[in-house]
Amino acid sequence: MDTLPKDVVLSVQDISISYLAHRGRTQAVNRVSFDLRKGETLALIGESGCGKSTLSLGIIRLLPKTGQIDQGKILYASRGGEVINLLDLNNRQLRDFRWAECAMVFQAALNSLNPVIRVRDMVYDTARAHGRTDREATRKRMLELFRRVRLDPDRVFNAYPHELSGGMRQRVLLAMGVLLDPQVVILDEPTTAVDILTQRTILEVLKELRESMGFSIVFISHDLSIAAEMADTVATMYAGEIVEIGPVNEVFYRARHAYTFGLLEAVPTLSSGAQDLISIPGSPPDLIEPPTGCKFHPRCPLATPRCAREVPPLVEEAPGHKVACFESAQVLAQSQRLAESQHSPAGL
Ligand SMILES: Nc1ncnc2c1ncn2[C@@H]1O[C@H](COP(=O)(O)OP(=O)(O)O)[C@@H](O)[C@H]1O
Ligand SMILES: [Mg+2]
Known part of the structure; x- marks a missing residue:
């Protein structure tokens, strides 16, 4: 029988997920572990292609046929206190689990609503x-939930999806996601495809719903300022792995992984303006034949020969703050300088 600490609702344990393709096997998620506590918001950040969507689809067991979970456990604490491994559930049990226990609001909300079926149906x-x-x-x-996400309830309830704007559809999905009072809500880049005002509205209604309903959130974003605003805990993913995880202030003000630091430096701040934006040189690695050692080493300004040779283990270097970087002490010193110079590294 698996057990979980009392305050943990979801525990991803050593999960690996791969896709089979013509060129070979893509290791999209590699030995990822994290705990999600009750009421906690965890932000998963990282560049496009690092495995964020794959990880969340794996959690709700909605991977495409070419994708498979190779190892690990995904433990979930039901309201009754029973701990289940989601990998043991059959299809019927999974259907019950989705929405009622764990809801997911997908990237590209446009495509996840059936255009020929009215919202109410x-x-x-x-x-x-x-x-x-x-x-x-x-x-x-x-209707009550539509009101709470600031939609005109009657109009939206009777509408076809194509009659609604992108931002409205995103809020419809959010409201529908919490209809069955789930314990966990996974949001995959919920604000990526909408304009900045709609983005604000979505974040505000999400915070209000979280406050009143108390669910836990896995919030996927490549926008660090949004992650900083929403999250209690931040996990940085690189090439399918969590390379750094910790309390939001720890990760943003005292980053210890060179990749996280690179992301923070790339955030435009009020003082620097977008023209000074530094992007991380190089491109994300090939996940079919990933680099040896630390997968970030070919792009890392601090890399040493050891980084190309050895895989850095994920080590807890400060309370609740884990990092997989041999040069974390140097990164930390740089982050502290950055934090001092900007006051707010996340651009808030
Ligand atoms: N259906 C799929 N079939 C094959 N490879 C995929 C599929 N979906 C994603 N991948 C690959 O898995 C890796 C992770 O992708 P994804 O999880 O979508 O990343 P993210 O959400 O962080 O952008 C990428 O290399 C991507 O090309
Ligand atoms: Mg994605």
């Missing part, structure tokens, strides 16, 4: 599939 179908057959109760609850 999607809502009724979802509720019925989870045994909520009282349509009037479902309708009331949904």
Whole structure:
């Protein structure tokens, strides 16, 4: 029987996920572990292609057919206190788990709503599939949630998705995601495809819902200032691995991994302006034949011969702050200088 600490709702343990393709096997997620506590928001940050979406699809077991979980456990604490390994669930159990226990708001909200079905029918179908057959109760609850995400409830409830703007659809998905009162909500780049004002609204309504409903969040973003605003804990992913994880202030003000530091330097600040933006030189690695040693070493300004040879282990260097970098002491000194010069490295 698996157990979890009392305050942990989701525990990803040593998970690896790969895709089979013509060229070979892509190791999209490599031995990732983290715990998500009740009410906690964890931000997963990293460049495009580092495995963020794959990891979240793996958690809700919605990987495409070419993708497979090669090893590890994903433990989940049900409300009744039972700990289940999500990898043991059959299809029916998985359908129950999704939405009711763990909801996911996908990247590209446009595509995850069926264009020929009215919002209300999607809502009724979802509720019925989870045994909520009282349509009037479902309708009331949904209208209330639409109001809370600042949508015109009656109009949206009766609309077809194509009648709604991208930002409205994103909020429809968010509201539908929490309809069944899940314990965990996974949001995959929820603000990437929308304009800046809509982005603000989405973050505000998300914070309000989190406050009132108390769910935990896995928040995927490549926007560090958004991650800083939303998260309690930040995990940096590089080439399928979590290379740094810790409390938000630790990671943003005292970064210890050269890659995290590179991301922080790349954030435009009020004082520097976008024209001074430094981007990390080089491109993300090939995940079919990844670099030896630390996968970041070919792009790392601090890399030594050892970094090309040995894989740095993920080590807890400060309370709750783990990092996999041989040069973490140097990075830390640089981050502290950056934090002093900018006051706010995340651009807030
Ligand atoms: N359906 C798929 N088939 C094959 N490879 C995929 C598939 N989806 C993603 N990948 C590969 O897996 C890696 C991680 O991708 P992804 O999880 O989408 O990253 P992110 O969400 O961080 O941008 C990338 O190398 C990507 O090309
Ligand atoms: Mg993605």
